Amino acid sequence: MDNVSRPPQASHEVELAPGIVRVSLVGEIDMGVEGAVAGWLTEAIRTHPDRRLEVDVSRVGFLDSSGIRVLLQAQARAVREGGGFRLTGAQGTVREVLEIVDVYGLLTGDA
Amino acid sequence: MTAITESTILVVDDSAPKRYLLSNWLSRAGFAVSQAETGHEALAQIEARDFDMVVLDVKLPDMSGLEVCRRIKADERTATIPVVHVSAHAVDVTDRTIGLVGGADAYLAEPIDPQELVATVQAVLRYYRALRKAEHLAAGLAQLARTTLAVTTANGFGELLTHAAAGAARLFGGTAVVAADVLDGTWSAVRVDDTGRTDRRDWTPPADDAPIGFRCQSGHADHWRLPAGWLDDQPLTVASARLRDDLPPLYLFVAQIPDEDSTQLLTQLTQALGAAAEAQRAQDLDHRIAVTLQRSLLPRSLPALPGVELAMRYEPASTEAEIGGDFYELSLLDDRLLIAIGDVVGHSLHAATVMAEIRHALRAYAVEGHPPGAIVQLVDELMVRLLPVEMATLCVISIDAATGRARLANAGHLPPLLITDGQASELWQRAPLLGIGHPRPADLEFTLPPGSTLLLYTDGLIEHRGTSIRDGIATLHQLARHVDADLDAFCDRLLDRLTTPPNADDVAVVAVRRM
The missing domain is CATH 3.60.40.10 (PPM-type phosphatase domain)
Structure with missing residues (x-):
């Protein structure tokens, strides 16, 4: 009954720094958790519209196209309704996939 | 479960005439009786074979009957054997209380009336019988719930049939086979034995007009075309569940089920499996429609x-x-x-x-x-x-x-x-x-x-x-x-x-x- 007791694929932590609301994502970000991750990021923007949203993915081991969509949509919303956006900590396969679809610079502001 | 009158009782008493009397009364009431003279002999017999009850003299030469009772109740293998104390001496309320607190189920003191002895033994056996039945049923229902959850959340037909057969094998304590139409007339059967070993094969059902709802009947592996070595050479209980006329049934095969409680569980399990199989089939169909549509695009x-x-x-x-x-x-x-x-x-x-x-x-x-x-x-x-x-x-x-x-x-x-x-x-x-x-x-x-x-x-x-x-x-x-x-x-x-x-x-x- 593995499919009953499977642990959640992704989790998140929120912390505040001067001018910044930082959401650290942990685990595997794919279609199965797309909705949940979108909710976490939207919530951070809504509660702290005056702070820049920083999404840390240093503890994310896998990111698929659904995950990329979530990040891009959060960026659009943070720019529109909040205090800006920045992605940090992308490495390994996560960074690779962001580079292939050519949004790494866009999301990190290093373009 | 054996009838009350077929129960086997161990009579423990160091006095030969009293042992003879107690045994004689119980035999005449229809019980099988075995005898022991000392506490150690009684414990050795209980260790060696199953008894449905122990009638135990409180005063034994080698150890107290209360101690024998305590040991019976302390060992989880024998804890569910009821014990009736008999005492040769006039006893006061305190002695009875000590006996009952020590785990005995009844306490009879001399002079013992034969009818009272038999009636007490029957009452205690009835109580234990009901208790075991309730425990058995509760364990069965818990297993049924686990299996239902597993098949409902199964990922695909292979997993579904495996969980179903494994659940039935645990529930009925032996080999179980579950078979269903997994794709447009292609049938698959999964067998799980009591050690959990799993085997999956293609299967062709015999002509069968399974009714809507649930059916339970006797059968044989040959008639049902089960693969060689799958539940051969024994009468089977064959259950089927079918939701609608235009949908194929699901089959569950186990060695013949002896009692009505098990049949109840079998009914509920088979119906739950039938519903889960139907949900899986609908999901597979949705997927095929989507793939067909995608290909057409x-x-x-x-x-x-x-x-x-x-x-x-x-x-x-x-x-x-x-x-x-x-x-x-x-x-x-x-x-x-x-x-x-x-x-x-x-x-x-x-x-x-x-x-x-x-x-x-x-x-x-x-x-x-x-x-x-x-x-x-x-x-x-x-x-x-x-x-x-x-x-x-x-x-x-x-x-x-x-x-x-x-x-x-x-x-x-x-x-x-x-x-x-x-x-x-x-x-x-x-x-x-x-x-x-x-x-x-x-x-x-x-x-x-x-x-x-x-x-x-x-x-x-x-x-x-x-x-x-x-x-x-x-x-x-x-x-x-x-x-x-x-x-x-x-x-x-x-x-x-x-x-x-x-x-x-x-x-x-x-x-x-x-x-």
Whole structure:
């Protein structure tokens, strides 16, 4: 009954720094958790519209196209309704996939 | 469970005449009786065989009857054997209390009336019988609940049948077989034995007009065409559950079930399995409809163009996975070949419809005569305006069949490979995926020399969790360096080597060779 007791694929932590609301994502970000991750990021923007949203993915081991969509949509919303956006900590396969679809610079502001 | 009067009772008393009297009364009431003279002898007998009750003298030569009772109740293997104390002496209330507190179920003092003894023994046995039945039923219901949850959350028919047979094997304590129609008249049967060993086979049911609802009957392995060694040589209980006339039944086979409580559990289990199988069948059907629809949205034939050979493959994700959003396009516009490949974000029928919209849009822009970069730019604008939450990767290439000169525009898609003389090179053009309205670089121009092959693919071919995309592309390089004489065989070989069914993701591959 593995499919009953499977642990959640992704989790998140929120912390505040001067001018910044930082959401650290942990685990595997794919279609199965797309909705949940979108909710976490939207919530951070809504509660702290005056702070820049920083999404840390240093503890994310896998990111698929659904995950990329979530990040891009959060960026659009943070720019529109909040205090800006920045992605940090992308490495390994996560960074690779962001580079292939050519949004790494866009999301990190290093373009 | 044996009838009360067939119960076996151990009578323990050091006085031979009293032992004879007690045994005689109980035998005449229909009980099987065994005798022991001392506490140690009694414990040895209880260790050696099953008793339904112990009638125990309080005063024994080697140890107190109270101690014998305490030991019986302290050992979990014997704790459920009822004990009735008999005492030769007039006892006061305190002695009785000590006996009962020590775990005895009744306490009789001399003078003992034969009828009172038999009535007490029967009352205690009745109580234990009811208790065991309740415990057995509770354990059965808990197992039933676990099995129902497991089959309801099973991922595909294989898992469903395995959980079902394993649950039935535990519930009825032996080998169990569960069989169902898993796909359009293809039946599968799974057998699980009492050690948990699992075996799955194709199965052909005999002609059977299973009724709507539940049926339970006796049967034999031969009649039901069960594979050799599966529940042979014994009478079987065969249960079936069927939801509707136009739906096939589900079958459950176990060794013959002895009592009514087990039949109740069998009924509930079989009905739960029947419902879970139906849900699984409906889900599989949805998936097949979606895959059929998705395929119908992709090109059905390849354009014929002198001097150019084409091959393409599309493999949907397995029935356990969701529908994918991969797509490709191959069309001939005057003397130019338009090739496109892409992947819509998301795995659903909705992603497939978005894929169709993108594909038709790019064909329309191509017909208008736009070069690849402009086509990609226009599709991007269309998505930003009309499909604002969608995203997709797309690579468009236009080739002049006569000269081999080509233009490429990529939007976040994996790099196509150009294979010339046993060397593969990646055609990288970095530009963001579609749907975010980002500025684009100029088209990448290159030439397809005679004999060279262009290979386009989606991430299902090279991406696997836990390995890097770079490594995936490198592996593809090695396999694609030498292109087979037959381009179809080339595509088959790549799919064969790089994907392992059941595929978690769908895969599209397009190969173009200039003669």
